[in-house]
Amino acid sequence: MAGKRTNSNLAGELLIELRRDDAVPLHRQIEASIRAGVRSGRLPLGSSLPPTRAIAADLGVSRGVIVEAYQQLVAEGYLTxxxxxxxxxAIGPEPAAEPVRTEPKRVPRIDFGYGRADVSSFPRAAWLRSIRRVLTEAPNDRFGYLNGRGVPELHDAIADYLNRVRGTSADPGDVVICNGYAQGVSLLVQVLVRSGAKRLAVEDPSADDDVRPVAVAAGLEVVGIPVDRDGVRVDALDRTDADALVLTPSHQWPTGGVLSAESRAAVLKWAGDRGALVIEDDYDAEYRYDRAPIGAMQGLAPDRVVYAGTASKTLAPGLRLAWLVVPRRLVGDVVQAKVAADRGSPVIDQLTFADFLSRGEFDRHLRRMRPVYRRRRDVLLEALRDRTPGLEPAGIAAGLHLVAWLPDDLSETAVVETAARRGLGVYGVGPYRMSGGGPGGLIFGYSTLSERTITDGIAMLAEVIDEVRAG
Structure with missing residues (x-):
């Protein structure tokens, strides 16, 4: 046979490693090694194996051990x-599995996706300076195992920042660092379940993709509380015997409503009467344009409210940095859940963010980005007014997205699907409703789009609306 390998060439290629202290008999170990070589293609079809005497001498075993192994592989069809x-x-390698063919995901030419910071504006130079200082100055013990709360430097920096900017009543000892909001809410769900909680309330509509799957998997019943244009409806909350409520009071997601002072007080009274916990998701409150800042609810009732913040909307989601300010009685339980999850968040990232915060770089970054996002929002509003006058924008005073409510003659689903076929990414409010009904609306994220792209996208949307109306 042309090109056939000889036994002398192959003698060193069997790669048989015998473990003489193993309970598996030697001939079984030899079989397994040769069988694996055939299956992988390392021992090709038609290749000759060394004579039994030669391989026995090389391996330091009796010839009978090799004969027994060869005979078994002949019986199985691997050798002849x-x-x-x-x-x-006698056989070739096992054929590779056919790759699963999937339809390529259609990427919109213009995408009004939401929930994103403009990562192209990430303050790399300032972040790098903080990293260098950390690597130069951080005490050695910071690089060892810490408790699950995180590093003390970041506790102090977070508490100082939130008390100064968000009106919280945060003590550094109550701050727990976690890997993103999703992990933070997962830790809280675990603590709630261990305390005997049965029911979790969320706003309806809401971005429940971080909360709801985790809560349901943990055995909690999740109930929706209707939202009007000012935030969660307190009258509906009063009829709910939930053990905890997830709330976005400063900029309701997605409608943009701001919970009034009266409603905040009513929510906290409900929580106090029921012994319930309020989880305040303060996801994008740093970006506000047309109104004075609204303080965090945690500052009104730190014993009943968990404050949840994140760097995902302000710096970059890839940092996976988030923080919880937890009522003192729950800190130990949350830390225990964090330690069980991953032993703690990366130390260098925490120290870097602490330095970045304490030196005012975070404030400077926000001051740079607010006018950028505001211009983009203004261009979006102007384009909606000029090209789609039948849509009613809402939630425009803050954040990185807005909602435009549709007139009754337009189907949300039809607009979204028709836009997608044209290469335009717009997204409906409907998928975020737990209950049916409600007005149709489109969610527009504008943080990552240039002003020209925003204008072009709304021009495409106007054509989409004409097509939907034409049937």
Whole structure:
């Protein structure tokens, strides 16, 4: 056979490693090694194996051990042997599995996706300076195992920042660092379940993709509380016997409503009467344009409210930095859940963010980005007014997205699907409703789009609306 490998060439290629202290018999170990070589293609079809005497001498075993192994592989069909001839590989390697073919995901030419910071504006130079200072100055013990709360430097920096900017009543000892908001809410769900909680309330509509799957998997019943244009409806909350409520009071997601002072007080009274916990998701409150800042609810009732913040909307989601300010009685339980999850968040990232915060770089970054996002929002509002006057924008005073409510003659689903076929990414409010009904609306994220792209996108949307109306 042309090109056939000889036994002398192959003698060193069997890669048989015998473990003589193993309970598996030696001939079984030899079989397994040769079988694996055939399956992988390392021992090709038609290759000749060394004679039994030669391989026995190389391995320091009796010839009978090799004969037994070869005979078993011949019986299984891996090898073939004939008197006076070589023992050869009888089959080829197992064929690779056919890759699963999936339809390529259609990427919109213009995408009004939401929930994103403009990561192209990430303050790399300032962040790098903080990293260098950390690597130069951080005490050695910071690089060892810490408790699950995180590093003290970041506790102090977070508490100082939130008390100064968000009106919280945060003590550094109550701050827990976690890997993103999703992990933070997962830790809280675990603590709630262990305390005997049965029911979790969320706003309806809401971005429940971080909360709801985790809560349901943990055995909690999740109930929706209707939202009007000022935030969660307190009258509906009063009829709910939930053990905890997830709330976005400063900029309701997605409608943009701001919970009034009266409603905040009513929510906290409900929580106090029921012994319930309020989880305040303060996801994008740093970006506000047309109104004075609204303080965090945690500052009104730190014993009943968990404050949840994140760097995902202000710096970059890839940092996976978030923080909880937890009522003192729950800190130990949350830390225990954090330690069980991952032993703690990366230390260098925490120290870097602490330095970045304490030196005012975070404030400077926000001051740079607010006018950028405001211009983009203003261009979006102007384009909506000029090209789609039948849509009613809402939630425009803050954040990185807005909602435009549709007139009754337009189907949200039809607009979204028709836009997608044209390469335009717009997204409906409907998928975020737990209950049916409600007005149709479109969610527009504008933080990552240039002003020209925003204008072009709304021009495309106007054509989409004409097509939907034309049937």
């Amino acid at each position: 042997s004939r008197p006076g001839g070589y023992t050869q590989v």
